[in-house]
Amino acid sequence: MDQVSTLEEESLYIIREAYHKIENLGMLWSIGKDSTVLMWLTRKAFFGHVPFPVIHIDTSFKIPEMIAYRDRMAEEWDFNLIVGQNTEALKEGMDYTKGRLNCCSALKTAALKQVIAQHQIDGILLGIRHDEEGSRSKERIFSSRNQAFEWDIKDQPPEFWDTYRTDFPPGDHVRVHPLLKWSELDIWPYIERHNIPLIDLYFANADGKRYRSLGCAPCTSPIQSHARSVREIIEELETIKSSERAGRAQDQEDLHAMEKLRLAGYM
Amino acid sequence: MDTNTLFQETNASPQSNSKETPLKLVIVGHVDHGKSTFIGRMLYDTDSIEPEKLDKIQRICKDQHKPFEFAFLLDALEEEQLQGITIDTTQIRFKTPKRPFLIIDTPGHKEFLKNMVTGAANASLALVLIDALEGIQEQSKRHSYLLSFLGIQHIMVLVNKMDLIQYEENRFNEICEEYTNFLSTLDINVHQVVPISALNGDNIVFPSMQMPWYTGPTVLSFLETFQATEPVVQAQNFLRLPVQDVYKFDHRRIITGRIENGNLSVGDKIKVLPLGHEATIQSIEAWPDSDSNITTSATTGHTVGITLDYPLFIERGNVIVDSQYAPQPAQYLWANLFWMQKAPASMEKRYKLKLGSQEVSVFIQEIKRVLKTDTMTFVSNPRQIAQFDTAEVLLRVERPIIADNFHEISRTGRFVLVDEYNVAGGGVVLSTNPLIADEIVLETESIQLSDR
Numbered sequence: 073m074d075q076v077s078t079l080e081e082e083s084l085y086i087i088r089e090a091y092h093k094i095e096n097l098g099m100l101w102s103i104g105k106d107s108t109v110l111m112w113l114t115r116k117a118f119f120g121h122v123p124f125p126v127i128h129i130d131t132s133f134k135i136p137e138m139i140a141y142r143d144r145m146a147e148e149w150d151f152n153l154i155v156g157q158n159t160e161a162l163k164e165g166m167d168y169t170k171g172r173l174n175c176c177s178a179l180k181t182a183a184l185k186q187v188i189a190q191h192q193i194d195g196i197l198l199g200i201r202h203d204e205e206g207s208r209s210k211e212r213i214f215s216s217r218n219q220a221f222e223w224d225i226k227d228q229p230p231e232f233w234d235t236y237r238t239d240f241p242p243g244d245h246v247r248v249h250p251l252l253k254w255s256e257l258d259i260w261p262y263i264e265r266h267n268i269p270l271i272d273l274y275f276a277n278a279d280g281k282r283y284r285s286l287g288c289a290p291c292t293s294p295i296q297s298h299a300r301s302v303r304e305i306i307e308e309l310e311t312i313k314s315s316e317r318a319g320r321a322q323d324q325e326d327l328h329a330m331e332k333l334r335l336a337g338y339m
Numbered sequence: 340m341d342t343n344t345l346f347q348e349t350n351a352s353p354q355s356n357s358k359e360t361p362l363k364l365v366i367v368g369h370v371d372h373g374k375s376t377f378i379g380r381m382l383y384d385t386d387s388i389e390p391e392k393l394d395k396i397q398r399i400c401k402d403q404h405k406p407f408e409f410a411f412l413l414d415a416l417e418e419e420q421l422q423g424i425t426i427d428t429t430q431i432r433f434k435t436p437k438r439p440f441l442i443i444d445t446p447g448h449k450e451f452l453k454n455m456v457t458g459a460a461n462a463s464l465a466l467v468l469i470d471a472l473e474g475i476q477e478q479s480k481r482h483s484y485l486l487s488f489l490g491i492q493h494i495m496v497l498v499n500k501m502d503l504i505q506y507e508e509n510r511f512n513e514i515c516e517e518y519t520n521f522l523s524t525l526d527i528n529v530h531q532v533v534p535i536s537a538l539n540g541d542n543i544v545f546p547s548m549q550m551p552w553y554t555g556p557t558v559l560s561f562l563e564t565f566q567a568t569e570p571v572v573q574a575q576n577f578l579r580l581p582v583q584d585v586y587k588f589d590h591r592r593i594i595t596g597r598i599e600n601g602n603l604s605v606g607d608k609i610k611v612l613p614l615g616h617e618a619t620i621q622s623i624e625a626w627p628d629s630d631s632n633i634t635t636s637a638t639t640g641h642t643v644g645i646t647l648d649y650p651l652f653i654e655r656g657n658v659i660v661d662s663q664y665a666p667q668p669a670q671y672l673w674a675n676l677f678w679m680q681k682a683p684a685s686m687e688k689r690y691k692l693k694l695g696s697q698e699v700s701v702f703i704q705e706i707k708r709v710l711k712t713d714t715m716t717f718v719s720n721p722r723q724i725a726q727f728d729t730a731e732v733l734l735r736v737e738r739p740i741i742a743d744n745f746h747e748i749s750r751t752g753r754f755v756l757v758d759e760y761n762v763a764g765g766g767v768v769l770s771t772n773p774l775i776a777d778e779i780v781l782e783t784e785s786i787q788l789s790d791r
């Protein structure tokens with residue numbers, strides 16, 4: 073088995089493990105390439121079905137194409153889509169001008185908390201990867217959060233020999249990360265191999281720009297690129313040195329911005 | 340920065356094939372022996388550090404009024420950087436024109452040993468760092484022992500901080516001898532011992548000008564050519580397919596699981612343990628329909644969905660095996676147990692044993708002897724197993740399970756023990772005892788259909 077197939081097999085195993093162990097499972101879909109791969113793997117794990125709700129957190133500031141794409145895919149792939157939005161914070165005028173970290177906490181973390189409470193979800197599948205940034209590199213595949221949604225990064229369970237911690241005190245909520253061991257350069261060849269449909273924003277437009285990572289319009293910027301196909305993206309990534317999330321402004325807000333956000337429940 | 344500019348052309352370039360599986364290296368060693376510095380140096384000298392990251396670290400170091408700290412590349416957490424310690428395991432990728440690598444950094448503090456285990460368990464080669472000045476310390480030994488426990492057989496030893504002992508050959512030889520003597524008791528292969536200075540970059544990517552007496556390879560050139568001996572696939576016929584779940588999303592009743600050992604093909608006669616009912620594999624299911632490359636047979640490592648020709652009662656925790664080579668379910672296991680939890684392992688307590696998808700209540704019936712992993716000394720007839728020690732134990736499971744001798748079929752020969760909600764220890768099976776006749780309490784359920 074090659075690298076990508078080995079990762080795929082492991083991810084399928086993890087997704088099925090989560091489905092068996094977690095009663096009210098949900099999946100977070102950001103519309104980006106990673107969570108779209110996660111969606112594909114989920115359908116593969118359940119032979120074409122998506123047997124749990126798919127949650128999208130809509131900050132209302134997403135790049136508009138993302139929302140159109142989301143609704144089209146929900147219909148085409150036939151899953152139960154739950155859109156979460158922190159309408160209260162939006163009413164009070166929350167946006168990035170109030171501070172990027174505040175904005176992420178309110179419109180993403182708090183919105184996710186609301187959806188989880190409302191739908192009594194006790195575990196979610198997320199498409200984060202170790203190689204994305206520092207605090208994610210410290211994650212476990214099965215990672216629990218206490219009732220307050222906090223992540224105890226200093227006391228994480230051991231995870232070895234493909235056994236995960238799947239027993240939790242009541243009230244805990246579990247994050248499951250089937251793509252944790254994939255890198256950006258595993259994701260793209262997998263997309264190529266299975267011809268997984270992706271949003272156009274990843275491919276270079278007429279102005280020679282494309283997004284390498286997707287987020288909210290005010291805090292995400294495209295990179296200079298002429299890569300118009302998955303193959304060209306792979307070739308580009310093999311020579312590029314800057315980091316994937318360089319175009320994500322919230323990461324640059326503070327030296328430990330991502331860690332601070334994630335300790336409090338950010339994805 | 341480097342005096343050895345001659346060798347600059349070995350710098351990383353993106354030619355290696357992204358489809359190649361990276362060589363997974365775990366870096367272990369006593370605290371402060373230089374793990375993080377070594378990794379940082381390796382990345383820096385192969386030109387593998389993203390400019391934003393270098394920039395960010397420079398900013399952090401400036402904030403803390405410190406000289407540039409390579410260790411911050413991996414010690415990404417704020418607490419790790421403030422305290423200058425590694426708390427949790429991390430991994431970082433880099434590649435050279437020869438091959439891709441995945442480096443797994445692990446903490447050297449005893450308190451964070453479970454994080455070290457998490458990181459090390461996936462590696463194919465371990466690099467043990469030893470401080471030339473301090474010599475072999477408690478965690479140098481304990482880590483090496485745990486590596487062998489986790490099943491990692493290949494070790495490279497790096498004697499670091501050679502600059503602090505004036506690049507002296509004699510001291511290097513002393514450490515080599517002491518350490519290889521110790522390792523030879525553990526059934527571990529030491530492939531190479533290299534004298535290095537992580538701080539100055541000696542013998543990591545560039546050969547050292549300071550140690551002409553050392554004629555072996557640099558760390559990188561060793562790693563670039565290292566070939567792990569493929570684990571011999573033993574017991575090829577002995578199919579082990581622990582049932583992970585049974586799905587009934589449509590008209591099909593699909594039994595899923597990962598093949599932990601052996602092969603299966605459509606038409607094979609199988610047995611479902613522990614009850615022992617037989618059936619024939621009717622199909623291997625896959626999605627999307629075009630994904631037909633494994634639809635008539637599958638092998639070790641594949642996560643499959645199969646259907647049977649007969650609607651047997653099957654549930655998670657059953658194990659599907661070849662009908663001709665079915666093992667005996669076991670009620671007693673002799674095992675080597677490594678204890679990670681603070682509260683000691685006790686013979687009075689009931690734990691949960693997890694072996695693949697099998698989960699069963701278990702008692703420690705007997706503790707034969709304990710190995711204290713800090714001093715590597717044995718204690719006989721102990722009553723309990725303290726944190727971080729290992730012991731040879733007899734386990735009695737409440738329901739018969741399918742377990743293999745770890746040396747024969749490793750993936751179904753290892754397990755974890757769970758205490759309430761936490762993974763408290765890990766173990767490898769040394770031998771299994773079949774049921775003792777008068778203790779057989781097999782469920783007498785008749786064969787029935789199960790729909791999820």
Ligand SMILES: Nc1nc2c(ncn2[C@@H]2O[C@H](COP(=O)(O)OP(=O)(O)O)[C@@H](O)[C@H]2O)c(=O)[nH]1
Nearest residue numbers: 370371372373374375376410499500536537538
């Ligand atoms: N003189 C010298 N100091 C070193 C060398 N390697 C690491 N150090 C120092 O040893 C200390 C501990 O190193 P670190 O990499 O944090 O060790 P870790 O705890 O094993 O990760 C730091 O102050 C390093 O600068 C070396 O080769 N020579």
